[in-house]
Every structure is written in C-alpha cells, then in structure tokens.
Amino acid sequence: MTVKFNQQSLENYLDSARKYPYLPFSLHIFDSLPSTNQKVWELIEQGEKPGCVVIATQQTAGRGQWGRQWISPTGGLYLSVAIAPKLEVINNYQLTLASAWGIASQLRNYGVNLGIKWPNDLVLDSRKLGGILTETKVSQGKIHQAVIGVGVNWKNPVPETGINLHSWQNHQNFHPISGLEMLTATVLLGIESGLNCLHNEGISMLLSGYLNLLTNMGEKVYVNNLLGTVIGVSPQGNLRLQVIDEIHNQLITPEISVEPGTISLGYCKNSV
Numbered sequence: 420m421t422v423k424f425n426q427q428s429l430e431n432y433l434d435s436a437r438k439y440p441y442l443p444f445s446l447h448i449f450d451s452l453p454s455t456n457q458k459v460w461e462l463i464e465q466g467e468k469p470g471c472v473v474i475a476t477q478q479t480a481g482r483g484q485w486g487r488q489w490i491s492p493t494g495g496l497y498l499s500v501a502i503a504p505k506l507e508v509i510n511n512y513q514l515t516l517a518s519a520w521g522i523a524s525q526l527r528n529y530g531v532n533l534g535i536k537w538p539n540d541l542v543l544d545s546r547k548l549g550g551i552l553t554e555t556k557v558s559q560g561k562i563h564q565a566v567i568g569v570g571v572n573w574k575n576p577v578p579e580t581g582i583n584l585h586s587w588q589n590h591q592n593f594h595p596i597s598g599l600e601m602l603t604a605t606v607l608l609g610i611e612s613g614l615n616c617l618h619n620e621g622i623s624m625l626l627s628g629y630l631n632l633l634t635n636m637g638e639k640v641y642v643n644n645l646l647g648t649v650i651g652v653s654p655q656g657n658l659r660l661q662v663i664d665e666i667h668n669q670l671i672t673p674e675i676s677v678e679p680g681t682i683s684l685g686y687c688k689n690s691v
C-alpha cells in the first residue's frame with residue numbers, strides 16, 4: 420500500500436486549532452525512514468530547533484520502549500518532535516506522562532475513548548492503539564534536548580493485543596477522525612497541550628489528569644513475590660503499589676514504588 424501524506428491538510432488542521440502556539444512546529448515529511456526519532460536527532464545536529472517535527476509514512480527500524488523494535492508498515496502514524504525542556508534528569512519521565520495525557524485527552528475530545536496503560540501506552544477497548552518513546556540528551560543533571568516519538572495504529576495491521584483506529588471507527592456509528600493528517604494534527608496538539616500543562620501548571624495538575632485516564636488503577640500485580648494493588652503514579656513516573664500481606668490479609672506499609680521498565684502490566688478491562 421502506498422500512502423501519500425498531505426502536508427497542506429495537516430497545516431490547515433494545525434492552523435485552525437492553534438491561536439497561541441506553544442511549540443513552533445516545523446514539519447519534515449518523508450515516505451520512508453529508518454526511525455523518525457533518529458531523523459530528528461540528525462536534524463538537531465544540523466541546526467534544527469525545538470519544534471522540529473518529523474513524520475514518515477513507514478519506518479524500517481522503528482524504535483520501541485526498552486530497546487524493542489516498533490514494527491512500522493505504511494498505514495500507521497509515525498512522528499517525532501524535538502523539544503528543549505530544561506528539566507532535571509530525574510524528572511525525565513514527566514515528558515512521556517505529559518505526552519500520553521495530552522494525546523489521550525485530545526482524542527477523547529473527539530469521542531475516541533482512550534485510556535493510558537502505565538507508563539506510556541495509549542489504549543482503546545483494552546488494546547494497544549499506540550505508544551510513546553522519549554529520548555533525551557543530558558548534561559550536568561539537566562535534560563537539554565529531548566525527542567518525543569509517537570506511533571499510533573491508524574490503518575496498519577496490528578498484533579492480537581493491538582487495535583487500529585480506522586477499524587475501530589468502522590465499528591462505531593461515527594467517524595470523528597477523517598484521515599491520517601487529522602490524526603497527526605490531533606497527536607501534535609496533544610503533545611503540545613501536555614507539555615504546556617506540565618510547564619505552566621506543574622506535575623501535580625498533570626498527574627491528576629493522567630491518573631484519571633490510567634486503566635491500571637486498582638489492578639493487582641506481583642512484585643518480588645509481594646502482591647500489590649496499583650494506587651497511582653509518582654511525579655517521577657514510578658508505579659505506586661499498596662502491598663498486602665496475603666497470610667494475615669493486612670496492608671503492609673510503606674507503599675512500594677516500581678520504576679518504568681521493571682514490570683509489565685496487562686491490558687486490563689477497567690474503562691475510564
């Protein structure tokens with residue numbers, strides 16, 4: 420399948436939605452790339468500024484979280500954005516939390532009932548619709564540059580645990596997202612609004628929005644043979660668990676905190 424991306428249409432969506440842009444988007448659109456994240460880093464090396472956006476209609480070496488591959492055939496959305504966040508390195512996960520919340524909220528405005536699976540998965544009907552990979556360059560304990568990469572299943576084939584938005588819409592009585600360009604604009608506006616919220620309102624406000632969309636709240640998980648219940652996410656992006664002593668059926672205090680990448684949660688049925 421060949422996909423032609425209509426840049427003018429994307430620009431029209433962005434212009435009509437943005438009166439006071441937080442990020443000055445400059446668009447770079449390609450038919451095929453190894454990875455849009457990689458391309459943004461190359462463009463930064465060549466002098467591109469924060470707000471540089473790279474979109475590809477397919478990727479041949481898409482990068483996923485925890486060193487995994489992100490299979491990226493045509494029909495999917497693959498985009499990356501450069502930012503210069505000036506965050507402490509310990510807070511680097513806040514960029515992913517902000518983007519996940521922003522993208523999910525923007526799509527929910529159109530009636531697409533997205534939730535978030537900790538820490539970075541966009542879920543629809545308990546299946547993975549997309550994911551976020553944030554890469555950073557750090558010096559002296561501060562993040563100076565970051566690339567936020569987002570993959571969303573639009574019309575591409577997906578595995579058993581995945582879902583694509585085009586097929587989902589075909590099973591509804593409404594088709595709020597009209598095409599790849601509108602989806603791209605919605606995702607970019609979502610990233611922008613998430614970063615704007617983090618910057619202007621702070622992590623507490625952002626976290627309360629993120630937790631409202633978290634599908635894992637109340638889920639039971641085993642960590643080091645201890646049974647815990649998900650009670651939230653910390654400002655650094657760690658999963659917060661309340662642990663239960665199963666023999667005495669008592670809560671064990673203090674709560675435990677699990678870093679992203681240490682455990683993997685299921686696609687649970689909680690709807691938000």
Ligand code: BTN
Binds near residue numbers: 457569
């Ligand atoms: C995940 O593992 O859930 C995150 C996947 C992120 C994939 C996107 S696709 C666009 C951007 N370029 C990449 O190489 N990866 C990200």
